[in-house]
Amino acid sequence: MSFVTPVEMEPPILLFSTGYESDTYRNISETGEFVANLVTEKIKKQMYVCGKSFPRGVNELEKAGLHWEPSEKVKPPRVVECPANLECKLEWTREGPEYVVVAGRVVAARVQKGALKAGKFNAEEIKPLLHLSGKSFVVGDRVVEL
Numbered sequence: 001m002s003f004v005t006p007v008e009m010e011p012p013i014l015l016f017s018t019g020y021e022s023d024t025y026r027n028i029s030e031t032g033e034f035v036a037n038l039v040t041e042k043i044k045k046q047m048y049v050c051g052k053s054f055p056r057g058v059n060e061l062e063k064a065g066l067h068w069e070p071s072e073k074v075k076p077p078r079v080v081e082c083p084a085n086l087e088c089k090l091e092w093t094r095e096g097p098e099y100v101v102v103a104g105r106v107v108a109a110r111v112q113k114g115a116l117k118a119g120k121f122n123a124e125e126i127k128p129l130l131h132l133s134g135k136s137f138v139v140g141d142r143v144v145e146l
């Protein structure tokens, strides 16, 4: 998901928008839970496979060659290859005409060893991927301090 943003720190709330027909939305409607997994340059091709349309019930992580493991506090698993995973419980949804905004409260966060440097994301090392449009991305691996 590229339409995603944090909106509050305390409590930690994350928003993203999706279509009513997406399996993501259907799964969240059924379970009230989801996991946001940070995408990095290393897994850009696998991420793109997950972004394709598969019939409901197909394991997209398996199709992409990614791995999953149990989350700590929610039933949906988290993606092993992602250096950060935010486990969320559904807080609310806001229905638009053709899209829905989903708000999740982060109930657990897991950060891989080495993904932090002096208490901050080690962006040079992790190389998070930012979506520009279509198949274009920015690699966010340069930190500037003011």
Ligand SMILES: Cc1cc2nc3c(=O)[nH]c(=O)nc-3n(C[C@H](O)[C@H](O)[C@H](O)COP(=O)(O)O)c2cc1C
Pocket: 001, 002, 003, 004, 016, 017, 018, 019, 021, 022, 023, 024, 025, 047, 048, 050, 051, 052, 053, 054, 060, 131
């Ligand atoms: C780079 C990228 C960014 C995407 N961003 C979003 C997004 O913000 N919201 C969305 O609904 N789908 C987005 N998609 C499409 C989804 O990955 C996915 O195809 C769609 O939500 C339906 O998948 P699902 O049925 O497995 O949920 C994006 C795909 C790619 C490749």
